[in-house]
Amino acid sequence: MADEVEQPPTTNTVEEPLDLIRLSLDERIYVKMRNDRELRGRLHAYDQHLNMILGDVEETVTTVEIDEETYEELYKSTKRNIPMLFVRGDGVVLVAPPLRVG
C-alpha cells in the first residue's frame, strides 16, 4: 500500500492476495492489462482497486493483423516508455514478477 501517514504499521505476514502485491513494492513487476497491453515497471504504490503507480514503465501493445492472401496471423507489438504512470485498476488483469526469458 502507499505509505499513508495515519495508517497503522503493515504486518509482515501474507494474509490475502493483495499482500502478495505488497511484497513486490519497489520491485520491477509485469502487469498484464486488458486490450492486449502489458506493462513492465517499478511498482511504487497500489491500492485495493489495483490502481497503481509505476515508474520507468515500458508499455507493450500487441496487435494481430491477418494477411489477406495467406490468412496468416502477423503479431505486431508497439512499445513506448513513460517515466511515471498512474494506472487505473479496472484495466489490470494480472500482476507478476517480471517474466524471465528462456
Add this chain to the structure above:
Amino acid sequence: MESEAGGSAPSGAVASSLRERTIAENSMVILLQGLQGQETTVDLRNECAARGRVVSVDAFMNIRLEDVLYRDRRGQSTRLQDLFVTGRNVRYVHIPDHVDIMKTMQNQLAQIHRVRNFAGGKKEFSKKN
C-alpha cells in the same frame, strides 16, 4: 462540488461531501487530486489521449481538464478549452517528472484531515484515541 481549502496549499481543493472525501482518502485517487493545476496527459480507454491542465479530479476519478490538446486514435489533434473525462474512461494518467508523489499525497490527506477537524465533532466522526 469542490469547497475551498484554507490557506495557500499547492495541492487541490477537497470535495465537499464526506462520502467523496472518505473514498479519496482510502484510494490512490488522492494522488490525482493533488495534481490539480499541473499539466498532464490522460490516456483514455478509447485509445485517445488528452494533454492539458488538471482543473479537478473527484473521488470517482472523473477528471476535468482545461486548455487541452486532444489526440484521437488516428493521431489527429484538436484543441479544446474544457474537457470532462468520466473516471471509467481513464486508462493512464502520466505523472509529471517534477511531482513528489509522497508529498503530494500527504498534502492532500492533510487537507482532508483539516476539513474533518474543522467540521467538528457533531457532523463527522473523528478518530478518538
